[in-house]
Amino acid sequence: MALKSFIEVDHDSHFPIQNLPYGVFKPQPSSSPRPGVAIGDFVLDLSEIASAALFDGPLLKNSNVFHQPNLNKFISLGRPAWKEARATIQKLLSATEPTLRDNAALRQKSLLPVSSVELLLPVVVGDYTDFFSSLHHTKNCGLIFRGPQTPVLENWYHLPIAYHGRASSVVISGTDIIRPRGQAHPSGGSPPYFGPSLKLDFELEMATVVGPGNELGKPVDINNAEDHIFGLVLLNDWSARDIQAWEYIPLGPFLGKNFGTTISPWIVTLEALEPFACEAPKQDPPPLPYLTEKESKNYDISLEVHIKPAEHEDSSVVTRSSLKHLYWTLTQQLAHHTINGCNLRPGDLLGTGTISGPEPEARGCLLELTWNGQNSLSLNGLDRKFLEDGDEVTLTGYCKGNGYTVGFGSCSGKIVPPAP
Ligand SMILES: O=C(O)/C=C/C(=O)CC(=O)CC(=O)O
Ligand SMILES: [Ca+2]
Ligand SMILES: [Mg+2]
Numbered sequence: 001m002a003l004k005s006f007i008e009v010d011h012d013s014h015f016p017i018q019n020l021p022y023g024v025f026k027p028q029p030s031s032s033p034r035p036g037v038a039i040g041d042f043v044l045d046l047s048e049i050a051s052a053a054l055f056d057g058p059l060l061k062n063s064n065v066f067h068q069p070n071l072n073k074f075i076s077l078g079r080p081a082w083k084e085a086r087a088t089i090q091k092l093l094s095a096t097e098p099t100l101r102d103n104a105a106l107r108q109k110s111l112l113p114v115s116s117v118e119l120l121l122p123v124v125v126g127d128y129t130d131f132f133s134s135l136h137h138t139k140n141c142g143l144i145f146r147g148p149q150t151p152v153l154e155n156w157y158h159l160p161i162a163y164h165g166r167a168s169s170v171v172i173s174g175t176d177i178i179r180p181r182g183q184a185h186p187s188g189g190s191p192p193y194f195g196p197s198l199k200l201d202f203e204l205e206m207a208t209v210v211g212p213g214n215e216l217g218k219p220v221d222i223n224n225a226e227d228h229i230f231g232l233v234l235l236n237d238w239s240a241r242d243i244q245a246w247e248y249i250p251l252g253p254f255l256g257k258n259f260g261t262t263i264s265p266w267i268v269t270l271e272a273l274e275p276f277a278c279e280a281p282k283q284d285p286p287p288l289p290y291l292t293e294k295e296s297k298n299y300d301i302s303l304e305v306h307i308k309p310a311e312h313e314d315s316s317v318v319t320r321s322s323l324k325h326l327y328w329t330l331t332q333q334l335a336h337h338t339i340n341g342c343n344l345r346p347g348d349l350l351g352t353g354t355i356s357g358p359e360p361e362a363r364g365c366l367l368e369l370t371w372n373g374q375n376s377l378s379l380n381g382l383d384r385k386f387l388e389d390g391d392e393v394t395l396t397g398y399c400k401g402n403g404y405t406v407g408f409g410s411c412s413g414k415i416v417p418p419a420p
Pocket of ligand 3: 165236237238239257258259260261
């Protein structure tokens with residue numbers, strides 16, 4: 001029989017006992033932030049579970065990792081500690097285990113309706129890197145920005161391309177995004193445009209949350225790279241296409257990207273995603289040995305983007321894609337990032353890059369969906385080429401198991417105008 005919790009969980013909830021994603025929250029505005037795990041519509045306060053001495057395994061007994069204001073210390077411990085924590089939490093929440101189920105006082109203290117708490121960034125992000133790992137996205141961007149001669153440049157097939165993003169502007173789902181001001185292309189002999197971006201876009205991405213890092217000068221072997229991945233979140237790499245197109249030659253994305261990057265609050269672990277692992281697309285040409293893995297793995301995570309304009313009650317779905325389409329795998333991204341000796345640290349975020357699928361309906365950003373504004377999308381009758389003030393963009397992601405769903409919840413942000 002399938003594992004069940006004593007807590008009622010809707011069959012389409014993203015957070016059944018098979019998931020158990022980690023986040024950080026404040027029970028009251030004045031409380032200190034603490035780690036928690038989502039279960040149905042509740043959050044389990046791990047600081048209370050630790051205070052009750054219920055983490056009694058060899059690695060976590062007497063540990064203070066759940067008395068921290070972020071998950072960095074816990075995730076730096078590595079997979080054996082993650083497995084121990086998951087086993088403890090899964091047992092405590094299961095229908096057949098009386099310890100928490102039958103202890104009203106502890107339940108009262110440790111299980112809070114998620115609607116009553118404030119969710120915060122789950123980790124302190126020291127560094128954020130954004131890859132470019134979807135072949136479909138790369139091809140479409142190439143056709144739009146560089147024309148039909150060589151939409152995919154030769155290097156792309158040999159290494160996972162990336163740029164260094166900015167960690168300071170990574171924000172939690174629900175944070176408003178202020179439309180950036182900047183310069184855009186001059187047109188018809190005029191000087192460059194300066195003002196609020198006229199081509200504001202979302203990018204449907206996921207991100208690896210790095211667990212244990214690596215020492216400076218010591219690359220991570222591709223076949224051990226998975227041990228450095230704690231889990232995944234949804235990520236929206238908001239992009240101002242007009243600023244980007246004018247500024248990013250020759251050094252790459254800068255102010256067109258670093259005004260805000262939104263992540264979802266719950267980190268879904270690789271353990272919870274393992275039942276949804278699938279083979280990654282075949283790579284041709286074969287990668288160099290340092291990027292060749294024994295097992296080339298993606299996860300079959302269905303992804304959607306919804307936009308709710310200010311004028312509407314309801315949102316419209318604008319794209320449906322899946323992480324399974326990614327060409328360069330998460331482990332290849334991580335190994336490549338360290339091959340020169342670059343050190344990763346616990347809490348670093350590695351964005352996958354925009355995740356587009358092969359079909360036009362599976363394109364992961366408006367740049368592709370409207371072909372740089374040449375076409376419009378209809379949001380229940382409202383036309384959109386790029387994002388307007390008041391638009392709320394929500395990413396969701398989930399995996400369908402046998403009778404349950406393992407999901408990421410949502411990652412949203414609303415566009416607001418810059419101060420005058
Ligand atoms: O192809 C280009 O010129 C630009 C591509 C992007 O803006 C994409 C980017 O940030 C990386 C990604 O999300 O895949
Ligand atoms: Ca991106
Ligand atoms: Mg960004």
